[in-house]
Amino acid sequence: MRVQVAIIGAGPSGLLLGALLHKAGVDAVIVEQRSADYVLGRIRAGVLEKVTVDLLQEAGVADRLLAEGLVHDGIELSFGGARHRIDFEALTGKHVTVYGQTEVTRDLMHAREAACLQTIYEAADVAPHGFDGTHPTVTYRKDGVAHTIACDFIAGCDGYHGISRASVPPASLKTYERIYPFGWLGVLSDTPPVSPELIYSNHERGFALCSMRSMTRSRYYVQCSLDDKVEAWSDDAFWDELRRRLDRAAAETLVTGPSIEKSIAPLGSFVAEPMRFGRLLLAGDAAHRVPPTGAKGLNLATADVGYLARALAEHYAERSDAGLDTYSQRCLRRIWRAERFSWWFTGLMHRFPETGEFGRKMQAAELDYLVNSTAASTALAENYVGLPLEG
Ligand SMILES: Cc1cc2nc3c(=O)[nH]c(=O)nc-3n(C[C@H](O)[C@H](O)[C@H](O)COP(=O)(O)OP(=O)(O)OC[C@H]3O[C@@H](n4cnc5c(N)ncnc54)[C@H](O)[C@@H]3O)c2cc1C
Numbered sequence: 424m425r426v427q428v429a430i431i432g433a434g435p436s437g438l439l440l441g442a443l444l445h446k447a448g449v450d451a452v453i454v455e456q457r458s459a460d461y462v463l464g465r466i467r468a469g470v471l472e473k474v475t476v477d478l479l480q481e482a483g484v485a486d487r488l489l490a491e492g493l494v495h496d497g498i499e500l501s502f503g504g505a506r507h508r509i510d511f512e513a514l515t516g517k518h519v520t521v522y523g524q525t526e527v528t529r530d531l532m533h534a535r536e537a538a539c540l541q542t543i544y545e546a547a548d549v550a551p552h553g554f555d556g557t558h559p560t561v562t563y564r565k566d567g568v569a570h571t572i573a574c575d576f577i578a579g580c581d582g583y584h585g586i587s588r589a590s591v592p593p594a595s596l597k598t599y600e601r602i603y604p605f606g607w608l609g610v611l612s613d614t615p616p617v618s619p620e621l622i623y624s625n626h627e628r629g630f631a632l633c634s635m636r637s638m639t640r641s642r643y644y645v646q647c648s649l650d651d652k653v654e655a656w657s658d659d660a661f662w663d664e665l666r667r668r669l670d671r672a673a674a675e676t677l678v679t680g681p682s683i684e685k686s687i688a689p690l691g692s693f694v695a696e697p698m699r700f701g702r703l704l705l706a707g708d709a710a711h712r713v714p715p716t717g718a719k720g721l722n723l724a725t726a727d728v729g730y731l732a733r734a735l736a737e738h739y740a741e742r743s744d745a746g747l748d749t750y751s752q753r754c755l756r757r758i759w760r761a762e763r764f765s766w767w768f769t770g771l772m773h774r775f776p777e778t779g780e781f782g783r784k785m786q787a788a789e790l791d792y793l794v795n796s797t798a799a800s801t802a803l804a805e806n807y808v809g810l811p812l813e814g
């Protein structure tokens with residue numbers, strides 16, 4: 424098989440890149456190690472910045488998102504027993520859209536199917552080769568048969584544990600990492616959200632987040648120990664713990680129900696520099712990770728893909744490599760800003776046992792400043808709603 428671009432990974436990065444390249448007349452194939460159902464079964468992000476909504480519109484896959492997505496003009500911060508609203512619309516004139524990553528993935532998959540674009544699911548031993556030269560290939564096995572895809576470029580959209588970054592010689596890569604000493608225990612339930620907007624709670628028992636996917640499906644999280652096991656958390660134990668970490672009004676109105684998904688996610692910050700190695704370009708979680716507190720993971724991934732799709736389209740349509748040459752630098756500027764915001768917001772909202780009572784007092788003072796200073800609230804709002812794509 425020969426294509427212009429071979430994409431490794433059919434998560435949101437790979438699928439969106441495939442859709443944008445198709446619009447630009449660039450021919451691409453996606454190779455994914457899991458089945459389509461497995462990819463759709465992963466419950467992850469839910470808050471979309473404008474940049475993500477715009478790119479999905481550009482790709483022609485935003486009809487359902489625009490009809491069903493929930494526009495959120497702000498969030499609430501809960502601490503000291505009370506809630507304080509950060510009004511994005513008033514502070515920045517912008518908003519975010521709540522629409523599950525699973526739904527984004529589903530819409531992209533359907534559009535790909537309708538356009539008869541090829542995705543090879545359940546591909547084993549996927550590997551990129553020859554990206555230092557001019558004739559890269561991607562090899563894989565399907566049903567025991569070995570295959571080779573010849574291409575001009577390889578897009579490594581295969582997430583944090585993927586093969587693309589792992590195939591780069593270590594000497595060509597610089598990585599930065601921070602692992603947090605706790606995780607998030609998340610529950611998805613078919614219950615109405617406790618409040619129309621997200622509640623971020625700083626509590627002495629630990630952080631809690633009340634989020635949602637729709638007006639009938641809620642997503643809740645509590646900070647947990649890295650030693651916790653999902654099996655040890657009954658639904659009742661989860662709801663009790665969540666209630667304890669909310670203000671009284673929220674705790675009293677919380678509607679509980681059986682969990683339809685329950686999982687523990689570790690929290691980490693990670694960046695790999697650069698993001699281009701000859702004809703291999705990394706995008707999304709393959710190159711970086713953020714703790715989910717700032718809701719940046721998916722949005723950073725789509726922004727990378729926005730730059731990459733433009734750069735590849737420019738390469739073919741205008742015979743210019745300017746976009747490819749500046750790809751890494753453009754993405755990394757945005758990534759480090761999101762890393763900083765996610766690190767700061769995580770530090771402000773979580774319980775860090777090692778910082779003790781002094782650390783708690785510092786958090787309380789900063790939260791007080793944050794909700795009483797227009798400049799500080801605006802900085803939070805600007806970072807949360809996100810930046811437009813440059814250029
Ligand atoms: C548990 C969890 C919870 C999260 N919650 C949030 C949140 O609340 N908010 C937020 O903004 N972000 C969240 N994120 C981050 C967000 O989901 C990611 O940033 C986003 O999925 C990145 O998309 P991606 O396509 O780059 O990577 P992924 O979604 O990881 O997709 C990569 C794809 O590549 C495939 N793949 C991997 N290895 C190979 C291989 N060798 N060959 C072929 N295919 C391969 C994988 O199967 C997968 O389908 C969360 C992430 C996790 C793991």
